[in-house]
Amino acid sequence: MVRLAMLGSGFIGRFYADSIQGLRSKDKIVSIYSRRESQAKKFADDYGCDQYTTDMEAAIANPNVDMVCISLPNNLHEEAVMLCCKHKKAVITTKPLGRNAIEAKRMLEAVERAGIFNGYLEDLVYTPKFIKAHASVQSGALGRILWAKSRETHPGPHSEWFWDLEQAGGGCILDLGCHCVEITRSYIGKDIKPVEVMCWSDTQVKPIEAEDHAIGLVKYENGAIGQFEVSWTFRGGLDLRDEVMGTEGTIWVNSFLRTGFEMFTTGKGADYVAEKAESNSGWLFPVGDELNELGYNHMFFDMFDAFEKGTKPREIFYDGYVVNSVLDAAYRSSKSKMWEPVQLDDWRGQVGLTKPSTLVEYDADHYLIKEEMTHYGEKKLILKEKISGKIVEKVII
Numbered sequence: 001m002v003r004l005a006m007l008g009s010g011f012i013g014r015f016y017a018d019s020i021q022g023l024r025s026k027d028k029i030v031s032i033y034s035r036r037e038s039q040a041k042k043f044a045d046d047y048g049c050d051q052y053t054t055d056m057e058a059a060i061a062n063p064n065v066d067m068v069c070i071s072l073p074n075n076l077h078e079e080a081v082m083l084c085c086k087h088k089k090a091v092i093t094t095k096p097l098g099r100n101a102i103e104a105k106r107m108l109e110a111v112e113r114a115g116i117f118n119g120y121l122e123d124l125v126y127t128p129k130f131i132k133a134h135a136s137v138q139s140g141a142l143g144r145i146l147w148a149k150s151r152e153t154h155p156g157p158h159s160e161w162f163w164d165l166e167q168a169g170g171g172c173i174l175d176l177g178c179h180c181v182e183i184t185r186s187y188i189g190k191d192i193k194p195v196e197v198m199c200w201s202d203t204q205v206k207p208i209e210a211e212d213h214a215i216g217l218v219k220y221e222n223g224a225i226g227q228f229e230v231s232w233t234f235r236g237g238l239d240l241r242d243e244v245m246g247t248e249g250t251i252w253v254n255s256f257l258r259t260g261f262e263m264f265t266t267g268k269g270a271d272y273v274a275e276k277a278e279s280n281s282g283w284l285f286p287v288g289d290e291l292n293e294l295g296y297n298h299m300f301f302d303m304f305d306a307f308e309k310g311t312k313p314r315e316i317f318y319d320g321y322v323v324n325s326v327l328d329a330a331y332r333s334s335k336s337k338m339w340e341p342v343q344l345d346d347w348r349g350q351v352g353l354t355k356p357s358t359l360v361e362y363d364a365d366h367y368l369i370k371e372e373m374t375h376y377g378e379k380k381l382i383l384k385e386k387i388s389g390k391i392v393e394k395v396i397i
Helices: 012-021 035-045 056-061 072-085 101-114 128-138 172-188 298-307 316-334
Strands: 003-007 029-032 051-053 067-070 090-094 120-123 145-153 194-202 213-220 227-230 239-246 249-254 263-265 280-283 366-374 381-383 391-396
Touching: 003 012, 003 056, 003 366, 003 391, 012 035, 012 067, 012 194, 029 056, 035 051, 051 056, 056 072, 056 298, 067 072, 067 213, 072 090, 072 101, 101 316, 120 316, 128 172, 128 239, 128 249, 145 172, 172 194, 172 213, 172 227, 172 239, 172 316, 213 316, 263 366
Parallel strands: 003 029, 003 067, 029 051, 067 090, 090 120, 145 227
Antiparallel strands: 145 239, 194 213, 213 227, 239 249, 263 280, 366 381, 381 391
């Protein structure tokens, strides 16, 4: 049994609570901190918490607490993490780790100095579809990964602080790009260094200071490319999609919007449909089990299982630091309109990689470019002569 203090009683805190207390049926939130007493009390009533408080340190220091779960606005993450270090409490935090890589690195260094368990709650690398797709990639089914793309778009976040640049630290790049970067780097290999970012962003619709739409490319040291598409301007719900391309195959994943569950209703009696659904009438796309499909169940199982075994979970603060570093480069690029280097002061993966050779030997005199079977029964080979470099065609009947 893991006893938790939940910091934050809003949308994500309640999503977390539903999974935490429902998955293993033995873990319990014993303390809830909220900036508003009325919300703290309601959360405590709804989830059976022993303590509710508007004092963050009191919630963390509670002697009955084994682990602290941070579901607070981005600008409060560092304060909460430092208090967990002070009281030697295991800590798991919602994404992004920090508003920027500087904050993220301070938090990373603090938890490692304190020697406390730390987990980065990146739920979208725990979805059932991602886990299956990632296992296929790891097994070599796609060969060498060349390109990985992740898209998250929706009409915008739920709480007011997301829309405030100072509290949030950024717009959709930080809010959604953190998911997409970690998804694509997981497919490419988390030990492969991200080196450069090219990003376009703009504020197209919302009357805010931050960006509400962005597209970015992330170059990796081995020649692979990651791509993210993020927006708070998309109409139609929550669109989560991944594409992975390798030398031996391709994977397409649609995690949420088109779920295989479609329903039409006039709206009579309809209420909540799915996260960020924009309507409760017409053709709708409900989700059978949001906690499972969005990865919360697998994520908390991994966190609690690792905590009890004294091992590291799949996602730790270091991953959050790398993601923040990539996103910092994206913000610099969106201003400079140039490729910007990823500044990683602390890199723990492979070093000195180069782009693999594109030459595939066919025979002593040729490299293979392409092999295909035609509709009229002939096998066609496109070859490159090794000495002359000439492209030739060979037909095998």
